[in-house]
Amino acid sequence: MITGINHLTLAVRDLERSFDFYTQVVALQPVVKWARGAYLQAGDDWICLSLDDETRTGPLPEYTHVAFGVGAEAFIRCTKAIREQGVTIWKENRSEGDSIYFLDPDGHKLEIHSGDLQSRLAALRDNPYEGLEWFVQRTQGE
Numbered sequence: 001m002i003t004g005i006n007h008l009t010l011a012v013r014d015l016e017r018s019f020d021f022y023t024q025v026v027a028l029q030p031v032v033k034w035a036r037g038a039y040l041q042a043g044d045d046w047i048c049l050s051l052d053d054e055t056r057t058g059p060l061p062e063y064t065h066v067a068f069g070v071g072a073e074a075f076i077r078c079t080k081a082i083r084e085q086g087v088t089i090w091k092e093n094r095s096e097g098d099s100i101y102f103l104d105p106d107g108h109k110l111e112i113h114s115g116d117l118q119s120r121l122a123a124l125r126d127n128p129y130e131g132l133e134w135f136v137q138r139t140q141g142e
Contacts, residue, residue, distance in 0.1 A: 005045065008066060010108055011052035017105050018049050025085050026068065026110070027078070042068055058107040059090060065101065065109035072098065075114040082112070096123035 012018035019038050022028045028040040028047060036051040070078050075098045082102055090109055091101035097115025104110055124132060 007046045007048055009048040009050050010066075010104070010106075011055040012049050012106050013051075013053070013055045013057075014105065015049060015051045021105050022047070022049065025082060025087065026104075026112075027081070028068075056107050059103055059109055060107070063109075065111055067099075067111040067113045069116065070112055070114055072114045075100075075112065078112045096120050 010018075015033075015036065015038065019030070019033060019040075022040055023030050028042050031039040031041050031046065033039075038049045040047045040049065079098075079100045082100060088103040089101060090103055093099040093101065097113055097119055099111050099113045099115075101109065101111045
């Protein structure tokens with residue numbers, strides 16, 4: 001049985017540039033770094049940056065992205081830091097909760113989001129998506 005997502009690996013072209021971006025702009029915590037990679041912590045989760053000459057050179061046209069969670073009070077600070085760095089914004093938020101969608105130096109699509117699964121489900125109850133099908137009952141506290 002799957003217990004969760006173990007880690008996420010992102011291929012990068014320039015380890016130093018990506019390490020600086022993820023630790024200074026995104027504010028992930030560095031754990032270790034070596035010649036071809038680094039481990040960074042995002043809350044209880046960890047991200048691997050892996051040097052790879054085959055890394056993309058820009059964003060893919062699809063919607064696939066990595067979303068990092070922040071508290072509502074930290075969202076404004078994170079957004080300000082991202083915008084001050086001149087980072088490319090790839091999408092405007094149209095869903096529940098505050099979000100900023102931006103690109104890393106290799107074109108990986110990222111998001112900082114202040115909501116969680118429960119707030120998203122509550123929004124779906126109020127405004128269901130077309131064809132929405134529920135597989136779980138309401139959780140305690142709803």
